[in-house]
Amino acid sequence: MYKPKITEKNFVERLLAKDERALEYIIERYGGLLYSIIRKKLSLIPDMVDECFDDVLLKAWDHADDYDEEKCDFKGWLAAIARYQAIDYLRKAKREEFGQMGESLEEIANEPGFDDERFRAIEESIDNEFEQLLSCLSPADREIFRRIYKNGESMDEISRDMNIPKDQLYNHTSRGKKKIRKKYLFSKERMYG
Numbered sequence: 592m593y594k595p596k597i598t599e600k601n602f603v604e605r606l607l608a609k610d611e612r613a614l615e616y617i618i619e620r621y622g623g624l625l626y627s628i629i630r631k632k633l634s635l636i637p638d639m640v641d642e643c644f645d646d647v648l649l650k651a652w653d654h655a656d657d658y659d660e661e662k663c664d665f666k667g668w669l670a671a672i673a674r675y676q677a678i679d680y681l682r683k684a685k686r687e688e689f690g691q692m693g694e695s696l697e698e699i700a701n702e703p704g705f706d707d708e709r710f711r712a713i714e715e716s717i718d719n720e721f722e723q724l725l726s727c728l729s730p731a732d733r734e735i736f737r738r739i740y741k742n743g744e745s746m747d748e749i750s751r752d753m754n755i756p757k758d759q760l761y762n763h764t765s766r767g768k769k770k771i772r773k774k775y776l777f778s779k780e781r782m783y784g
Contacts, residue, residue, distance in 0.1 A: 603665055606655045625673045632677035636684045643680045647673045681717050724771055732767045
């Protein structure tokens with residue numbers, strides 16, 4: 592059976608068709624970019640870089656149909672996957688290292704061998720990434736995003752505390768997500784384009 596050569600013009604189409612050679616093309620073409628992003632974000636847990644890289648490729652493979660060339664170029668889409676996957680790895684490392692079995696931080700901090708400096712470094716890295724993502728939002732929207740996505744508060748709580756109807760909160764988060772995507776993809780294109 593004839594399989595067309597993988598090129599810049601057809602690799603996305605071949606990825607959608609689940610042609611493994613398209614994945615090889617992506618590794619060749621964008622592997623350096625992905626490793627650069629992942630290494631920078633996971634500097635505190637360098638032993639997880641290769642696993643994160645593999646997960647980024649798996650996400651691109653599994654979710655290729657989510658790519659929309661009208662919204663961004665493939666490189667920006669792939670870079671966004673790498674960035675978010677790296678943040679997930681930081682969170683996972685924090686949970687595994689400092690939050691086993693639902694123990695509170697106070698309980699963990701009293702255990703022998705607890706590395707407070709490492710915990711703070713991972714926490715700070717996650718916070719910096721989060722704040723960088725929110726930098727394009729208004730102060731009110733940043734507060735909404737922090738309360739929802741960082742503190743895990745419910746829309747009901749936020750609506751009550753901020754005196755904003757829930758439907759308006761949903762509008763704020765929807766518009767905020769669009770701003771973040773637009774800013775992030777534009778800045779990545781400028782950095783790596």
